[in-house]
Amino acid sequence: MNQVERMTSARLWAAYHYPYLASALFAIRFIDADNIGGVAADEHFRVYVDHEYTSSWSSQSLGVEMVHQVSHLLRGHAFRAREIGLVEDDVFHWVDAVDAEINDDLIENHAAPVNSALPVDLKLASSLFAEEYFVNGERRAGQHRDCGSAAHGDPRRWEEPPPLNHSDGVRTEEADLIRRRVASEILSHERSHGDSPAGLLRWANGLLNPRVDWRRELGATLRRGVAEISGAVDYSYRRPSRRASCSPDVILPSLRRRVPLVSVVCDTSASMSERLLAEALSEIDGLLVSSGVRLDAVRVFTCDAEPGPAQLVRSASEITLVGGGGTDLTIGIDAAVLSVPRPDLVVVITDGWTPWPAMAPRAVRTLAVLLGEHPPPPPDWVQGVVVEDMTPHGVKVESHSF
Numbered sequence: 001m002n003q004v005e006r007m008t009s010a011r012l013w014a015a016y017h018y019p020y021l022a023s024a025l026f027a028i029r030f031i032d033a034d035n036i037g038g039v040a041a042d043e044h045f046r047v048y049v050d051h052e053y054t055s056s057w058s059s060q061s062l063g064v065e066m067v068h069q070v071s072h073l074l075r076g077h078a079f080r081a082r083e084i085g086l087v088e089d090d091v092f093h094w095v096d097a098v099d100a101e102i103n104d105d106l107i108e109n110h111a112a113p114v115n116s117a118l119p120v121d122l123k124l125a126s127s128l129f130a131e132e133y134f135v136n137g138e139r140r141a142g143q144h145r146d147c148g149s150a151a152h153g154d155p156r157r158w159e160e161p162p163p164l165n166h167s168d169g170v171r172t173e174e175a176d177l178i179r180r181r182v183a184s185e186i187l188s189h190e191r192s193h194g195d196s197p198a199g200l201l202r203w204a205n206g207l208l209n210p211r212v213d214w215r216r217e218l219g220a221t222l223r224r225g226v227a228e229i230s231g232a233v234d235y236s237y238r239r240p241s242r243r244a245s246c247s248p249d250v251i252l253p254s255l256r257r258r259v260p261l262v263s264v265v266c267d268t269s270a271s272m273s274e275r276l277l278a279e280a281l282s283e284i285d286g287l288l289v290s291s292g293v294r295l296d297a298v299r300v301f302t303c304d305a306e307p308g309p310a311q312l313v314r315s316a317s318e319i320t321l322v323g324g325g326g327t328d329l330t331i332g333i334d335a336a337v338l339s340v341p342r343p344d345l346v347v348v349i350t351d352g353w354t355p356w357p358a359m360a361p362r363a364v365r366t367l368a369v370l371l372g373e374h375p376p377p378p379p380d381w382v383q384g385v386v387v388e389d390m391t392p393h394g395v396k397v398e399s400h401s402f
């Protein structure tokens, strides 16, 4: 078989086993790339193949690679890498995280692509989002893989420039159409066969049925905030580097991920809905834990119209709504920002009827969780998520402690 025949047969293998991915698989342009040590892709559905390196691979192995590469493109991994501000030092760890997000579906039926990370390699469970694998996953030692800019958005040396016309590669608008077509194929395949992989099904549902679900929005916003803070790695001499054995006389700095400190400022004025407050607190609690924030790194400040210091409480169940007029959250936000150690992220839970500090606190990210149907918007420097009442009244809500 020559190179063209190998690619054709691998693509047919992939389209036969993953029929709902056909629109994406047949959009691929194959490009010869010597010495890249495998297969990689760019953001324009161009798959770069090192034919010498892969000469002994079966159609199935090459086909799995194609499914893997189009999965990077469909799930928008390059866009998501830009969204969390990925830096070059973390590229390989990010590739492992996005690979884990893809491969847990693939290995249900086939072998994973060569040298590509699985959730277990990062010491985490399956079915998580790449951002979770990135923040909470262990780094793989001694092994890495570069799937190209399709996975991380940073063009590699072997990649061709962005396409000027249709025949050079898939452009952004066309890529969006391919994504929607594939998502719709996955949903109809699920209806007729019921065996679409869980991860792809979740992706397709999210793309085509974007319900305004405050839990999802809050989750994405909070995870992004935590990932940005954790991504700001610093070199620390506190723990010896693993490379230290190579140079025993010199103490090398080790790369240490920061655990973000989070403060929650909670509006306790009487106008708040107690049930929504409990729901929001339990959601935030779970999201922080799943994003890798330790519970002892979270402080809760309560704040109503009373002047005076904000109270520090140990558990959400200690929060009680008090009577009285309006709210002034500036006191609570100031108390949180000025506390030592200074928080990286302040989450403000309020019905929005409050004055805000005139300016953004320095080096502290602020997120507002706004309870109720039409809360007044917070200032521009605050990222807001509106939490609406979506469940029937009378649902029992347990109290959760931080």
Ligand SMILES: [Zn+2]
Pocket (backbone or CB within 6 Å): 068, 072, 095, 098, 099, 116, 147, 151
């Ligand atoms: Zn990959």
